[in-house]
Amino acid sequence: MSTQITVLALLTGLLTGALFRFLNVPIPAPPELPGIMGIVGIFIGYKLIDYADIGVDLLDALGL
Template sequence: MKLILLSLITGALVGFVFALLKLPIPAPPALPGIMGIVGIYIGYQVYIWMAGTFLK
């Protein structure tokens, strides 16, 4: 939980600094960006599952 909170605070600070400097946000559009992150996580979990199942 501590890591999640730290990540959220860091992201908020970076977003604030970018807005303050009037720079474009350093992230992809909201939904496609979130789906990309979810896809990466799912792919990682599938690999962990397959490695544990088939590579024993």
């Protein structure tokens, strides 16, 4: 993972969040800590399954 991409993503998020607040538009993300932790949990779960190298190709299982 590139540190430069991570920093750019953080800066983009900060600018976007500031713009949403400046325009008094609700952010398209959970504004409370439990919601944010849910998103973090989804990411960690995804990474754990990726690390374990297990999974099912859903499209292949459906024949698509």
